[in-house]
Amino acid sequence: MAKDRNPNRLINESSPYLLQHAYNPVDWYPWGEEALLKAKQEDKPILVSIGYAACHWCHVMEHQSFEDEKIAEVMNKHFVCIKVDREERPDLDAVHMDALQAMGLQGGWPLNVFLNSEAKPFYGGTYFTPQQWVNLLLNISEAYKKNRQELDKSAEQFVQHLNLSELQRFGLSQSQSAPSxxxxxxxxxxxxxxxxxxxxxxxxxxxxxxxxxxxxxxxxxxxxxxxxxxxxxxxxxxxxxxxxxxxxxxxxxxxxxxxxxxxxxxxxxxxxxxxxxxxxxxxxxxxxxxxxxxxxxxxxxxxxxxxxxxxxxxxxxxxxxxxxGVEGKFYVFTRKELQDLFKEEEPILAKYYHVTTTGNFEHGQNILHRRISDEHFAKENELELEVLEEMVKTWKEKLMEVRSQRIRPGLxxxxxxxxxxxxxxxxxxxxxxxxxxxxxxxxxxxxxxxxxxxxxxxxxxxxxxxxxxxxxxxxxxxxxxxxxxxxxxxxxxxxxxxxxxxxxxxxxxxxxxxxxxxxxxxxxxxxxxxxxxxxxxxxxxxxxxxxxxxxxxxxxxxxxxxxxxxxxxxxxxxxxxxxxxxxxxxxxxxxxxxxxxxQPTAEVAIVGHLAPEMRSELSSFYIPNMLLAGTESQSELPLLKDRSAINGKTTVYVCYNKTCQLPVHTAAEALEQLQKSSGQEPKFPTL
Known part of the structure; x- marks a missing residue:
């Protein structure tokens, strides 16, 4: 980032992705009325470049092309250039990604789409090398001047495609039946x-x-x-x-x-x-x-x-x-780093995390990973499970300490x-x-x-x-x-x-x-x-x-x-x-x-001073077709209205389709009702 340059208009934005481009020599605009009006007034094509802060190839293209003075000069001369953070504006991303795919091109980020001065897309792509990018910019600029009618016609067709409803696009019509x-x-x-x-x-x-x-x-x-x-x-x-x-x-x-x-x-x-x-x-x-x-x-x-x-x-x-500037650098280790750090314990760590001298990633680096459970590893290596777990805990703490000294990935x-x-x-x-x-x-x-x-x-x-x-x-x-x-x-x-x-x-x-x-x-x-x-x-x-x-x-x-x-x-x-x-x-x-x-969803209403505890007992079981409602006293919520804690004891009402089972006072009884009513026998662990 060349801070010796004057910033462009992105300097006033909140998005970290846009701020990353604020010192590019490209005369970037954020999406908005100012840029769109400029394109109309000057009758220039618009370049919409979309990415996000954690995108590796977005960074590469910025460094290779958008930070280059000569390439920026071409962009500034022939286009109104707009930068978009896809995470802030998923609506813009969706429209322009759809347009790219309608052109028969592969989608991805960075997403670079060219629009006419009416903000209608006519061409696009993703990552380009610097030479490809300059050639494309010059070709599009030339075509925009010489074949404007043709490009506008294409843009109209793409806009028609974009306005097809999703139901039309997938050939869908309403079914009269519920899922069987x-x-x-x-x-x-x-x-x-x-x-x-x-x-x-x-x-x-x-x-x-x-x-x-x-x-x-x-x-x-x-x-x-x-x-x-x-x-x-x-x-x-x-x-x-x-x-x-x-x-x-x-x-x-x-x-x-x-x-x-x-x-x-x-x-x-x-x-x-x-x-x-x-x-x-x-x-x-x-x-x-x-x-x-x-x-x-x-x-x-x-x-x-x-x-x-x-x-x-x-x-x-x-x-x-x-x-x-290096992908993954924060997370990976060479074998030598680990040997220096763990000394005589390193061989067992290397076996546990599949670390090798040549590495499993770039430049002799290792991505730490496992292949089997701790139980299997302990057995294979004649270790007590508790001993292994303590070792792993210590390894993680030491490696986190080492990582804390490294330059962190961007946030x-x-x-x-x-x-x-x-x-x-x-x-x-x-x-x-x-x-x-x-x-x-x-x-x-x-x-x-x-x-x-x-x-x-x-x-x-x-x-x-x-x-x-x-x-x-x-x-x-x-x-x-x-x-x-x-x-x-x-x-x-x-x-x-x-x-x-x-x-x-x-x-x-x-x-x-x-x-x-x-x-x-x-x-x-x-x-x-x-x-x-x-x-x-x-x-x-x-x-x-x-x-x-x-x-x-x-x-x-x-x-x-x-x-x-x-x-x-x-x-x-x-x-x-x-x-x-x-x-x-x-x-x-x-x-x-x-x-x-x-099948009907279980509506479980819990009423009484132990409602939170009863909820905790029930929610530890896997019952995905259940919703819980509860109150320690009373509630106007339809599932709880006119329900009370019977004889002052916390009470559970299990209901389906507005029809309830007999009220019960324990999680075990409620679970039994849920099992019977579902017509299945889910694998509940025992209470």
Whole structure:
């Protein structure tokens, strides 16, 4: 970063990604009226360059091209250049990524798209070498002058494509039937075709965690008791936890693995991955009681609190893959470093973490990873398990100390509503499973932070930094926060969180909902009008905002006895059901919603002074189709209204479809009712 240069307009932005480019010689503008007006007035094409702070190839292209004076001169002369942080503006990213794919080009970041002076896209690409980039700039500039009509015609066609509704694009129409058992099993079979039965996960390299798919597998196993589903889930969760994608020393997951073995990560750590994986490993522990899963949850929460949490209780967005300009440098070790550090203990450490002299990464470096459980390793090496565990604990402490002396990866310190909501739900799920009071404290603190700083009146904001929230929220922010608040209610029984969830839901229905297609737009009706107003249907690394809203409506419909919420949830699912059956790998969160609709959800109401303790007993068991409501005294919430603690003893009411079993006074009796009513025999551990 050449601070001797004068800064460009990005110097006034809050996004760390935009600020990284503030001293480029490129005359960057942030997206906004000033840049768009300049393009119209000067009749120039627009370059929209989109990336994010933790993106390795974004940094490479910046260093090679955007910091180069001569290349910047070409850009400034022929284009109005706009820089966008995709994490702050997912709406802009979605429109321009869709445009690139409509051009038949491969998507990715950095995303560079060329628009005409009316802000309509006509060409694009991702990473370019400096020479390719200059050639492309000159060719586009020339074509824009000589073949303007042709480019404008192309741009109009792309805009028409962008404005096709998602239902039209996928050829979907509303189904009249609820998901059937046969369709549910077909979802699983279609997903199972992609299983990597050797290393877990789906398909070959690169491998992304995609937690929504494994949450579906958990529910599928619960519903069918199909051991093949549980076997693949366990294989995947073990391989990820043992691999280099998981930080063996400091906890937390990298964004993805470049190889099929989960060994070599792309080293950036994203808040949204870690929040979802805390939820997944917590839920898997409820079912399996596998100690490894508990370790992963505890270590990942410790990482997030240590390295991503702000003093105010919000969570920052990500850690960069690079430090000192080298990918992964912060996390890897040479064998010699370890020998110098651990002396005579190094051979056993090297065996445990698969360290070699030649290394398994670049330049003789080692990515620490495991392949077997501590029990197996202790047995193979004739060690007492407790001795090994103490050694591993000491190794981690020493290696963390060494890492603390290194130059840290860059921190993207913006706070995003939806990503915080994902972490909030992760913390709430971890407390729900493990009952650790510190997790509860972190969750409540984060929930209150979000409601205080990212909510004003009825509406949410997307971002927060240094006391300021400046971007109106997208559907993703509302949907994921609503879902998290429902879970926070379940772990606190504080109805303010449920009421906030309902109010936000009603705001989305008033401002995001498309009555014609019975789905939600990604942007608020009051937001800036782009060339297309999109809807998000496919679950990706983050579940789609429509799938989360459909789930929220289902759950809130039960809590508040709101038939319209329930009906709308059914309608939304029926619109996409055909695609969920065919492509469950892209519709994992929708597939989980199908599970909820196959049989009635257990509505468990707890009334009495021991309601929190009773909730803790029940929530330690894996019952994914259950929602909890509770009060220590009385409540007007429909699930609790007119219910009391019988004879002053804390009382549990287990209900399905507004029909209740006999009231009981112990968790064991409630669990027995839940087992019988489900028509299954889930593998509950004994109380």
């Amino acid at each position: 058992e046969e369709e549910f099993e077909e979802m699983y079979r279609n997903l199972a075709r992609q299983f990597d039965k050797k290393y877990g996960g789906l398909g070959k390299a690169p491998k992304f965690p995609m937690p929504a798919n494994y949450l579906f597998l958990l529910r599928y196993y619960y519903h069918t008791q199909d051991d093949a589903a549980l076997k693949h889930l366990n294989l995947t969760l073990h391989e990820m936890a043992y691999g280099g994608i998981y930080d063996q020393i400091g906890g937390g997951f990298a964004r993805y693995s470049v190889d099929e073995k989960w060994l070599v990560p792309h080293f950036e750590k994203m808040l949204y991955d870690n929040g979802q994986l805390i939820s997944l490993y917590s839920e898997a522990y409820q079912l399996t009681k596998e100690p490894l899963y508990k370790d992963v949850v505890y270590e990942t929460i410790a990482f997030a609190e240590r390295e991503l949490m702000s003093e105010e209780g919000g969570f920052y967005s990500s850690l960069d893959a690079d430090s000192e 993207d310190d913006k706070i995003l509503c939806s990503w915080n909501a994902i972490m909030l739900k992760g913390l709430a799920d971890a407390y729900y499973t493990f009952g650790n009071k510190h997790f509860l404290h972190l969750a409540v603190r984060n929930a209150d932070f979000l409601l205080q700083h990212l909510k004003q009146g009825d509406k949410l904001y997307r971002n927060y930094k240094k006391g300021t929230a400046s971007i109106d929220a997208f559907l993703e922010d509302y949907a994921l926060l609503i879902r998290a608040l429902i879970r926070v209610y379940e772990i606190t029984f504080d109805e303010k969180y449920l009421q906030e969830a309902r109010q936000l839901t009603d705001y989305t229905l008033a401002n995001f909902f498309d009555e014609q297609e019975q789905l939600f737009f990604f942007t608020d009706q009051n937001a800036e009008k782009l060339v297309a107003r999109k809807k998000e249907l496919l679950d990706n690394v983050i579940p789609s905002s429509n799938s989360v809203m459909a789930t929220n409506l289902y759950l809130l419909g039960l809590y508040f006895d709101e038939e319209r919420y329930q009906q709308l949830s059914d309608t939304m699912l029926s619109q996409v059901k055909e695609l969920v059956v065919k492509e469950p790998g892209h519709m994992g969160n929708w597939a989980s919603l199908c599970f909820h609709k196959l």
